[in-house]
Amino acid sequence: MHRREWVYGWLFLTPALVFLFAFTHYPAFNTILGSFFSTPKGRKPAEFIGLENYRDLVADEVFWKVLTNNFWFALGTIPISVALALLMALWVNGRLRGTTLSRVAFFAPTVLPLIAVANIWMFFYTPGFGLIDQFRSGLFGLPAINLLGNPDTVLGAVIVVAIWKEAGFFMIFYLAALQSIPPVLREAADIEGASSFYYLRRVLFPLLMPTTLFVSINAVINSFRLVDHIFVMTDGGPDNASSLLLFYIYEVAFKYWQTGYAATLTVVMLVLLSILAIGQFFLFDRKVHYQ
Amino acid sequence: MTCFGKRYAMAAAAATVFTIGTASSALAVELEFYFPVAVGGAAADTIEELTEQYMAENPDVEIDAVYAGSYQETVTKALTAARGGKPPQLSVILSVDMFTLIDEDVIMPFDDLVETDEDQAWLESFYPAFMENSQTGGKTYGIPFQRSTPVLYWNKDAFAEAGLDPETPPATWEEMIEMGKKLVVKDDQGNVQRWGVRIPSSGFPYWLFQGLTTQNDVILANSDGNETSFDDPKVIESLQYLVDLSQKHEIMAPGIIEWGATPKAFFEGQTAMMWTSTGNLTNVRDNAPFDFGVGMLPANVRRGAPTGGGNFFIFNDADDEQKAAAFDFVQWITEPEQSATWTIATGYVAPRPDTWETTTMQAYTSDFPAALVARDQLEHAVAELSTHENQRVTTLFNDALAAAITGTKSPAEALAEAQQKADAILEDYR
Numbered sequence: 001m002h003r004r005e006w007v008y009g010w011l012f013l014t015p016a017l018v019f020l021f022a023f024t025h026y027p028a029f030n031t032i033l034g035s036f037f038s039t040p041k042g043r044k045p046a047e048f049i050g051l052e053n054y055r056d057l058v059a060d061e062v063f064w065k066v067l068t069n070n071f072w073f074a075l076g077t078i079p080i081s082v083a084l085a086l087l088m089a090l091w092v093n094g095r096l097r098g099t100t101l102s103r104v105a106f107f108a109p110t111v112l113p114l115i116a117v118a119n120i121w122m123f124f125y126t127p128g129f130g131l132i133d134q135f136r137s138g139l140f141g142l143p144a145i146n147l148l149g150n151p152d153t154v155l156g157a158v159i160v161v162a163i164w165k166e167a168g169f170f171m172i173f174y175l176a177a178l179q180s181i182p183p184v185l186r187e188a189a190d191i192e193g194a195s196s197f198y199y200l201r202r203v204l205f206p207l208l209m210p211t212t213l214f215v216s217i218n219a220v221i222n223s224f225r226l227v228d229h230i231f232v233m234t235d236g237g238p239d240n241a242s243s244l245l246l247f248y249i250y251e252v253a254f255k256y257w258q259t260g261y262a263a264t265l266t267v268v269m270l271v272l273l274s275i276l277a278i279g280q281f282f283l284f285d286r287k288v289h290y291q
Numbered sequence: 292m293t294c295f296g297k298r299y300a301m302a303a304a305a306a307t308v309f310t311i312g313t314a315s316s317a318l319a320v321e322l323e324f325y326f327p328v329a330v331g332g333a334a335a336d337t338i339e340e341l342t343e344q345y346m347a348e349n350p351d352v353e354i355d356a357v358y359a360g361s362y363q364e365t366v367t368k369a370l371t372a373a374r375g376g377k378p379p380q381l382s383v384i385l386s387v388d389m390f391t392l393i394d395e396d397v398i399m400p401f402d403d404l405v406e407t408d409e410d411q412a413w414l415e416s417f418y419p420a421f422m423e424n425s426q427t428g429g430k431t432y433g434i435p436f437q438r439s440t441p442v443l444y445w446n447k448d449a450f451a452e453a454g455l456d457p458e459t460p461p462a463t464w465e466e467m468i469e470m471g472k473k474l475v476v477k478d479d480q481g482n483v484q485r486w487g488v489r490i491p492s493s494g495f496p497y498w499l500f501q502g503l504t505t506q507n508d509v510i511l512a513n514s515d516g517n518e519t520s521f522d523d524p525k526v527i528e529s530l531q532y533l534v535d536l537s538q539k540h541e542i543m544a545p546g547i548i549e550w551g552a553t554p555k556a557f558f559e560g561q562t563a564m565m566w567t568s569t570g571n572l573t574n575v576r577d578n579a580p581f582d583f584g585v586g587m588l589p590a591n592v593r594r595g596a597p598t599g600g601g602n603f604f605i606f607n608d609a610d611d612e613q614k615a616a617a618f619d620f621v622q623w624i625t626e627p628e629q630s631a632t633w634t635i636a637t638g639y640v641a642p643r644p645d646t647w648e649t650t651t652m653q654a655y656t657s658d659f660p661a662a663l664v665a666r667d668q669l670e671h672a673v674a675e676l677s678t679h680e681n682q683r684v685t686t687l688f689n690d691a692l693a694a695a696i697t698g699t700k701s702p703a704e705a706l707a708e709a710q711q712k713a714d715a716i717l718e719d720y721r
Contacts, residue, residue, distance in 0.1 A: 143482035149547030
């Protein structure tokens with residue numbers, strides 16, 4: 001009986017493994033392979049061209065612009081949405097009146113589809129009669145501002161929408177973690193005379209590290225994944241000012257139909273994400289205390 | 292009959308009726324039809340009504356009209372479906388994607404479906420301006436359907452307020468600047484409440500820009516679709532004019548201007564003149580809270596405008612019955628009566644001269660002469676920019692225009708780069 005248990009182990013794993021291989025490993029392998037071939041055109045099949053696609057990639061200035069944009073997008077969304085999520089969770093953690101309403105309000109952006117809210121945000125940003133300009137001209141008498149039509153501000157505008165969308169989702173995880181912290185710690189801190197801020201910094205935050213690790217990995221994935229609103233709001237922005245890597249991959253693959261080059265771009269994204277994920281685990285490893 | 296026998300008989304009867312019912316629908320030819328909508332108004336509803344009408348008149352054909360989004364989304368959907376092995380049988384797609392569709396080997400020429408002399412006469416009955424983007428290599432690949440040219444809409448009340456004659460739109464580039472300056476309204480703090488003119492530049496700035504280049508007497512690409520002239524001095528001049536409208540003369544808002552919000556901005560009085568498709572005509576007529584005029588785009592060296600809009604394409608991965616049914620549907624929907632319904636519901640230009648001669652259209656245009664502007668402008672119209680790998684070349688041209696409009700690059704610099712990149716792509720097709 002003892003010897004047969006490993007069979008059951010593998011049998012239980014099989015469904016999950018099948019999905020993992022079919023939808024993750026096999027496509028990834030196919031993509032890496034595809035990046036060494038040219039794009040099939042009409043009747044001409046794909047030919048092996050070695051590193052040609054990668055040479056085109058290095059010479060492509062749109063790719064470098066897009067990568068830079070993604071870097072700023074990540075820098076803008078990850079720290080701010082994680083910090084905001086923690087703040088919102090701390091705020092609604094208590095049992096004050098109105099916390100349920102606040103929790104619903106903070107979580108609402110998560111349940112709304114990004115394409116739908118992107119259309120609403122586009123109205124907010126519309127110069128002249130959009131909501132933001134109505135505030136600006138109505139309350140402050142400022143001129144109309146074209147946030148989406150200006151390459152200097154468009155990336156910022158897009159980042160705001162992304163933060164708005166994901167902060168509520170992360171808040172839920174922090175809220176759950178906060179609820180599981182034993183109240184004795186707070187009482188002990190009060191007896192010892194520790195300030196709220198000291199408690200937050202030296203007790204709460206370290207204990208929340210597992211959640212922070214989880215949330216920041218999600219935030220990193222989202223910084224590559226959340227491109228839906230770009231389709232609706234800017235279509236890559238004035239001269240690729242708001243184009244992100246995944247958006248560019250979509251354009252190359254399904255607008256230009258250059259499947260070989262798109263595979264190359266995808267390989268770059270895979271490598272980047274792998275490095276970031278592994279890096280994060282190593283970075284956090286020493287700081288995370290699991291109970 | 293016993294109780295059991297009665298139930299058995301009823302069940303048998305029901306089964307027979309059910310089988311006959313499904314058998315007859317199994318004999319119907321099924322067509323999937325993708326269509327885009329690029330303008331405001333009730334275009335999607337009208338397409339669905341027309342499709343229902345056709346099915347009522349032809350009970351053995353079933354057409355599933357699928358709204359496929361914008362032109363860009365529609366061609367992506369159609370090509371994705373084709374690559375996945377399940378293409379639609381017919382689709383309305385942007386006329387300039389013709390070369391791409393041919394290169395991907397998904398469409399067939401209409402000449403192959405022409406059997407009678409009547410069919411041939413029908414094939415030749417469209418305005419030549421619309422056929423420029425529909426034919427190549429001596430064959431017709433697209434049939435004009437929702438075709439347009441951009442036109443100038445102006446707010447007559449605003450004109451009167453500014454001391455201009457409300458019945459006369461600007462006829463030249465200089466007049467547009469002069470009138471634009473008089474039409475700009477600022478509030479006490481110096482913020483602009485109403486701009487003089489609005490030429491949208493989001494999404495596909497090349498289309499309206501082609502108006503400017505045609506008026507400056509220069510063509511952007513050859514008819515074989517393998518050579519562009521983006522860095523021609525006249526093109527640079529045209530782009531400089533566009534950029535100067537906001538930067539030098541301050542009659543247009545700076546930065547990229549949203550296409551979709553343009554009619555609304557016009558209705559809200561945010562702009563006194565706007566350049567947009569004639570396909571927005573019915574939308575403007577229904578929603579403008581003031582008297583408005585519609586005129587041809589102003590001239591520089593000459594009057595000019597690009598044609599635009601979508602053609603019908605029939606996909607070659609369909610069986611003969613489906614192709615015949617699709618061909619019949621395309622012929623029916625371009626008949627004067629249906630074409631008139633479509634034009635009146637949207638403002639798109641009816642692509643055949645005989646449609647304009649029907650009593651419906653005569654009555655409509657005598658009541659609403661603005662509908663004739665786009666058609667009359669056809670005389671000055673040129674083919675829309677179309678090349679091989681159209682999406683790639685158009686996108687890099689759009690990027691260059693956006694860079695110049697936002698001031699990131701100078702017009703000469705941006706266009707020189709665009710020409711270089713376009714050459715690199717189109718070399719293979721020469």
